Amino acid sequence: KNEVEQSPQNLTAQEGEFITINCSYSVGISALHWLQQHPGGGIVSLFMLSSGKKKHGRLIATINIQEKHSSLHITASHPRDSAVYICAVSMGGGADGLTFGKGTHLIIQP
Amino acid sequence: DGGITQSPKYLFRKEGQNVTLSCEQNLNHDAMYWYRQDPGQGLRLIYYSQIVNDFQKGDIAEGYSVSREKKESFPLTVTSAQKNPTAFYLCASSIDGQFYGYTFGSGTRLTVV
Numbered sequence: 001k002n003e004v005e006q007s008p009q010n011l012t013a014q015e016g017e018f019i020t021i022n023c024s025y026s027v028g029i030s031a032l033h034w035l036q037q038h039p040g041g042g043i044v045s046l047f048m049l050s051s052g053k054k055k056h057g058r059l060i061a062t063i064n065i066q067e068k069h070s071s072l073h074i075t076a077s078h079p080r081d082s083a084v085y086i087c088a089v090s091m092g093g094g095a096d097g098l099t100f101g102k103g104t105h106l107i108i109q110p
Numbered sequence: 111d112g113g114i115t116q117s118p119k120y121l122f123r124k125e126g127q128n129v130t131l132s133c134e135q136n137l138n139h140d141a142m143y144w145y146r147q148d149p150g151q152g153l154r155l156i157y158y159s160q161i162v163n164d165f166q167k168g169d170i171a172e173g174y175s176v177s178r179e180k181k182e183s184f185p186l187t188v189t190s191a192q193k194n195p196t197a198f199y200l201c202a203s204s205i206d207g208q209f210y211g212y213t214f215g216s217g218t219r220l221t222v223v
Contacts, residue, residue, distance in 0.1 A: 004152070030208055041147075041198055042216035086152070090208060097143045097168065097207065100152035 002027050006087050006101035014109055019074040021104045023087030026068065033098060034061050034072050035086040043086070046072070077108045112137045116201050116215035123195075123222050131186045131218045133201035141207035142184040146170060147198040147217075156199075159184055160207065188220065195222045 003026040013019055023032070034046040047054050047061040049070070054061050058077075063070040074081055084105050088098040114135045123129045135142065141160050145153040155168030159178040173192025178184055184203075188195045201215040 033212065035214075040216065041200075041219065043200065043202075043214035045211050045213065048211040088153075096166065097145075097155045097158050097202075098153075098212065100145075100154075102150065102152045 002029065002089055002091060002099045004087055004089055004099055004101040006085075006104050008104060009102065010105045010107075012107045012109065013077055015078060017077050017108075019077050019081070019106065019108075021072045021085050021087075021106070023070045023072070023101055024068055025089050025099075027091075028065075028068075029089040029091055031090045032063055032070050033088040033090070034070075035088060037084040037086060037103065039083075046085075074106075079108045079110050082107050112213075114201055114203055114213055114215035116199075116218050118218060119216065121218055121220045123220070125222055126190045128190060129188050129195075129220065131188070131199055131201075131220070133184045133186065133215060135182055135184075135201075135203045135213070137203055137205075137213060138181070139203035139205050139213070140181070141204045142178070143202040143204075143207075143212075144168075144174070144176065144184070144186045145200045145202065147200060153200060156186065158207070195220060 005024050007022045031050045033048050036044045058075045060073040084103040086103045087101040117132045143158045144156040147153045157176040159165035175187045200217045202212045204212045
């Protein structure tokens, strides 16, 4: 069973700051997912990656397969980025769902 | 637009009653999932289905049941055997659950009183 650890659990920053959220996992994966959950509860998929780096707007996700570690970066943070960011992994060999971290609660203050 | 619809958004039930949560997708995805979210914990897998008329137990299946009679529908029943049913329930789907991304519903918040 994969263990997914995220840090920090809570993060408060000022608007415009560069944000980094970290995720580590214990065993090999087929893909890592970064998800965003807003207060209403619905979840949006931000990135799915198995190697390297992906960028979408102000969001950047990187993964180091050898170190079993991924980071999500937010550049020029904005109050609308306030949400819970969740790291999840899928294992190879079957479609038995994702294993989730506990999430990072991010608050961006104006 | 394609997506997943979960209903209702909020549900209140008396202790001892069974309740069924709806999940419908029009994405033509084969794999569907039910997760439970409790405060301070990561989402946990209740049941999943990779194909019509087949489903598998997840990590916390006790007290829950599902059916997959149609590709687009994967309802979850919370039975009276579930000891702590009050939680946030999320449905998700994926083309294959392994090499493609996931789409999530907006969730159902169940409160049992």
